[in-house]
Amino acid sequence: MIRRKRGFQFSGAHVVVTGASRGIGHALAREFAGRGSRVTLVARSERPLQVLADSIGGTAMRSDLSDVNEVRGLVARIEDAAGPIDMLFNGAAQLLIDRPRERASATDLVCGVMTNTYAPMELTRQLVPRMLARGTGTIVNVTSLASIVAVPTLSTYGGTKAAAGHFTSALQREMRRTPVRVVLVQFGQVETDLAADSHRRSPLLAAVADRIAKIGFMPELTPEQAASSVADGLACGRSTVVVPRRLAPLHHMREIPSLINDLVLIGLRP
Numbered sequence: 001m002i003r004r005k006r007g008f009q010f011s012g013a014h015v016v017v018t019g020a021s022r023g024i025g026h027a028l029a030r031e032f033a034g035r036g037s038r039v040t041l042v043a044r045s046e047r048p049l050q051v052l053a054d055s056i057g058g059t060a061m062r063s064d065l066s067d068v069n070e071v072r073g074l075v076a077r078i079e080d081a082a083g084p085i086d087m088l089f090n091g092a093a094q095l096l097i098d099r100p101r102e103r104a105s106a107t108d109l110v111c112g113v114m115t116n117t118y119a120p121m122e123l124t125r126q127l128v129p130r131m132l133a134r135g136t137g138t139i140v141n142v143t144s145l146a147s148i149v150a151v152p153t154l155s156t157y158g159g160t161k162a163a164a165g166h167f168t169s170a171l172q173r174e175m176r177r178t179p180v181r182v183v184l185v186q187f188g189q190v191e192t193d194l195a196a197d198s199h200r201r202s203p204l205l206a207a208v209a210d211r212i213a214k215i216g217f218m219p220e221l222t223p224e225q226a227a228s229s230v231a232d233g234l235a236c237g238r239s240t241v242v243v244p245r246r247l248a249p250l251h252h253m254r255e256i257p258s259l260i261n262d263l264v265l266i267g268l269r270p
């Protein structure tokens with residue numbers, strides 16, 4: 001079992017949200033600021049970041065997370081500009097659509113893998129030693145239902161998200177006896193550009209969403225609803241936040257082999 005650490009104290013904390021220019025990241029930044037945090041916003045689109053930063057009293061930090069050179073040293077630049085980071089929320093991602101005869105382009109493939117998988121890993125690499133030295137810190141990574149369920153047209157996107165999710169589950173175990181908390185957030189369907197784009201570019205995904213809506217299995221949430229659920233989960237100290245919660249059994253099923261291995265690891269330290 002994963003030991004629960006203290007719930008996140010939003011008031012007065014410095015939180016970094018990547019992917020804050022729109023969608024869930026934008027709503028999360030507002031939600032965290034509303035709970036008393038100072039928020040640093042990261043994305044490529046300078047204007048929406050600045051508008052949001054002005055409205056919540058945060059800091060805009062334009063960065064392309066698919067560019068190794070821009071990710072290099074990013075944690076140090078953020079901490080120099082806005083102080084020690086209490087929570088990093090790795091929310092930025094790019095959608096990739098693949099078809100049997102039309103794979104995602106070479107450029108999109110690099111951008112997607114770098115943004116969805118490399119950037120959360122590299123920012124974690126930069127931040128963990130700083131958080132360990134300070135004796136506190138939270139790192140949050142985001143996965144998707146497409147990281148658990150193998151969906152045609154989402155092979156690359158789902159693959160990048162599965163990698164980020166697996167990385168996070170193992171990282172939780174590496175950080176178990178340290179003051180650094182690692183949280184996995186998994187979303188179902190949230191009404192954002194990414195979701196609309198997936199339906200527009202993949203008729204199959206639009207049809208699946210339509211079927212799911214008809215049986216009422218998975219409600220499509222607004223970004224604000226998703227952000228509020230995530231903030232509640234973080235405040236409660238959950239190590240995994242599944243939104244909507246009815247999808248949690250899928251996450252638990254995926255965890256079974258790792259939970260069995262936890263028994264094998266009893267008494268051993270990384």
Ligand SMILES: NC(=O)c1ccc[n+]([C@@H]2O[C@H](COP(=O)([O-])OP(=O)(O)OC[C@H]3O[C@@H](n4cnc5c(N)ncnc54)[C@H](OP(=O)(O)O)[C@@H]3O)[C@@H](O)[C@H]2O)c1
Binds near residue numbers: 043064067091193
């Ligand atoms: N919406 C859903 O139904 C759903 C479901 C499951 C999981 N998720 C996950 O939830 C998270 C948020 O998704 P969303 O639906 O809010 O997506 P979205 O509306 O498309 O927003 C994506 C955000 O990521 C930023 N971003 C993309 N590429 C970037 C790059 N190279 N460097 C820096 N920032 C970059 C975008 O800003 P710029 O374009 O300005 O850079 C934007 O702020 C993602 O991790 C996604 O995989 C969403």
